[in-house]
Amino acid sequence: MKTFTLILVSLFSFGQPMVKSKPVSTGEELQFRLSYGWFTIGRGTFKISDDYVMLDGKECLEINVEGGTAGLAGVFSRVDDRWGAIIDKDTFLPYYSYRDLSEGDYELDEKVYFDYDEMKIRFEQSTPSENKPRPTRYFDIEKSNMFDMMGGLMYARSIDYRSLKKGDTIRMDAFFDKKFYDFEMIYGGIEMIKTKVGEIYCHRVVPILEKNSVFDGHDAVTFWVSADGNRLPLKVKANMNFGTAYCELTAYKNVKSGIDFN
Template sequence: MKFTLMMLIGMLTQAQPMMKERPVSTGEVLQFKLTYGWFTVGRGSFSISDEVIYRDGRECLKIDIEGRTAGLAGVFSKVDDKWGAVIDKESFKPYYSFRDLSEGDYDLEEEVFFDYDSMRIQFEQASAKEESPRPTKYFDIEKDGVFDMMGGLMHARSIDYRKLEKGDRVSIDAFFDKKFYHFQMVYHGIEMIKSKVGKIYCHKVVPIMEKNSVFVGEDAVTFWVSADANRLPLKVSANMKFGTAHCELTAYKNVKSGIDFE
């Protein structure tokens, strides 16, 4: 689940054209299935609260993600992860995010606070197996436009891909797990894919991957985002050392345009 969320962050740009009308809506709920080879190994959900939250006088979105093991995978290692954030409704810059992870014998609680007056990030972690919390760490925000995972996903859905050409590169600066990242991806145009929610025209984006021991091949990871008004994250495919993993959208409701699919 973690690798999928990190890859979704990569679908971003700071300098690319944005849609005038944001495709996301409060109350939206997306359901996903994670497969590895022929097996379903996990399920996840993404939801935007109806609750109105304000930070620095600006209206914000409250987002929650849950991921858990499914099928035979739960027999070997149970995963029950929760992620969340509060982000600006228009710019998608983060104000707060958290992770609450339970993965077999591993557990972690994390909170991140983004302070734009001091231009600093306050990072706190703790584990139930440790007698005391880990020390608070601070990181300087050196420039505007640094996203967290949730804000990055929202930003990705709001890019106006229609104004990009095949081969164009997009990039982003992001903060995740005590590190700043700079991602680059290549736009591959529009193609129709057969998804769990129907045959849909999509924008195809492929990240530029550094050599590593997890992903295989030059185009190891591919993303498809619906080319309609909702810009739904339909599918992620990753060629890995021991097989191919897929994360696919299986249901949605309360989207900004169109009817529910459940």
Template structure:
């Protein structure tokens, strides 16, 4: 890396508000979810599935992440559930300027993907957060426990009421998105969803853009393209700034997220996978 490239990376990392950006990408994953569409009967859930991702800003690889489903089912309220764990951290020279080491996880129903429990253990530069969220469907409430040494005023327990809708967390939302029956949809269809994330309720909308052959890190393959409707904000730039691609096969792998942001272009891309449930068929 040249001195010029290093200088650009310093500027980019200094301008990126890590907690805000990580929250934003969490919301982007959630925006893939829809409660208004049918799901396939043969859901792409494979015990022991592992996915590896990388995050780039412009030319630079600044982070890597992993997504893993538990090797065995977990019983919760008498139902079989899967445990999901995500680990994301800075990579390469980016770690010198803004070190990120984040862990996210959840226990979700293996059929509906609705969450029973989720957590966030975040360490980003001089900021930290240890958060546990419990979903109680008998009392229709959510309990959130937060601990932070960098922001002690946020410590404590909070309660939120559910209004009867199906609210997803980030991990369950991503799995539900992979189960949507996209082939029953038409270009231009609008999809809506309800989600709970970072102590807030969200009502998302997105547009289905059909199937297209897309260049990805695991090959040039056919994908379902989805574009969320984004409200004007200080993070993203231009019209339709965010786009998603999900493999058009039975596994529905989350292949790529591309975003035009005010400080440059960012991408999250799948780089490898193993223990996928179905044989690979992207046609």
């Protein structure tokens, strides 16, 4: 079951003006619930390190995410995924990212290194059960603002949505799983939605997806980011070929603005 990862990938960000005051801070922790119909099928935790990590003389955020099956889903297919990154705290550009996936019989360890002096990406993968790494691959960084999954999510939360009009197109460049992506998304304006953490005004965004075997249509995913100082990723709705899945924020603490919600 790769649904949780696929939905998080849909939260990649876009090349737009950023707010001057970043909405994220060290120590932030977010809890998510993944559901299908009435059933909870997974839960995830997003955690930013309590202190900055120093790389190339710059302060960076270390982000770690854990996701796994919950409820009846765990009976049919056990998932225990971990992924994360070290990203620049100001630009959100990545220096390092990883994925450790365990999904039933499927296993994968992945490490990606971003070298901005050489403008190269070093990509390493292995399968733990085989105890044999795959050949290391290298990719050229051809654009200055090339995000990974975590950096994209952070950048999405820092966009100045107030400068956008409903229907505006949002663009970004990203690298994920050996591929470069040129994303386009449509800004849907502000609306109030009911969430697990209350009724909140949100910015609505719809990614334009490439044709694939998982999502039902090029506009199958919609996500909502809180229209406040935290820009929290509150909810994702994904119309998939087997039905509609939701990823919803259920709790948060150590956010930059406001109080904890548990």
